[in-house]
Amino acid sequence: MGALSTAAARERDRAGEQYAVVLSSDDRPLVLVEIARASHYCSIWLIDEEDRRHVHIDTRLLDETHITLREMRSWTYSAADRPEFDARAARKRWEIRQNGYMWIWDEPGGDGEGSRSTGHEIDPEQVRTEVPRFGSCRVFGNGHCEITPQP
Incomplete structure (x- = not known):
């Protein structure tokens, strides 16, 4: 399909259609955002120095003005040459339930190395x-940036 113009992405956003945005610096991808308003979905991937996805943030649109965090996952790779989603990567998952409870799963050794889970009231x-306005990449108060529109 190729890259969308800012105008095309804005139109898809208004229509609730799915689209993706890649935020980059010096031609290196930093963040991949997948948006589908009609499905009440927004997913954010953080990309590490080796161009591997290493943090996933899964959100849901509650209404036209509010978004909530549903789940986060992280992968910590032991070396630069380890592949994306390496079975031996340390993993952590946070699952947030709307009843005010959060479960955290920690797998410090990856597959087959054991895990632990804890629950917390939140x-x-x-x-x-x-909901951030179109062109803003603010996520849960963790900073703010503006996307430079492309023709």
């Missing part, structure tokens, strides 16, 4: 925020 408001 205030659901802590993982809810306003």
Whole structure:
């Protein structure tokens, strides 16, 4: 399909259609954002120095003005030459339930090395925020940037 113009992405956003945005610096991808408003979905992938996805943030649109964090996953690779989603990578997963409970799974040695899980009560408001406006990549108060429109 190729790259979308800012105008085409804005139109897809308004229509609730699926599209993706890659945020980069010096021609190196840093963040991949997948958006599908009609499906109430927004997924954010952080990309490491080796161009591997290493953090996944899964959110849901609650209404026209609010988004909530549903799940986060992280992979910690032991070396630069390890492949993306390496079975031996340390993994962590946070699952946030709308009833105010969060489960955390920690797999420090990857597959077959054991895991532990813990549950915590949380205030659901802590993982809810306003929907960022088109062109903003603010995610849950962890910074703010503006996307430079491309023709």
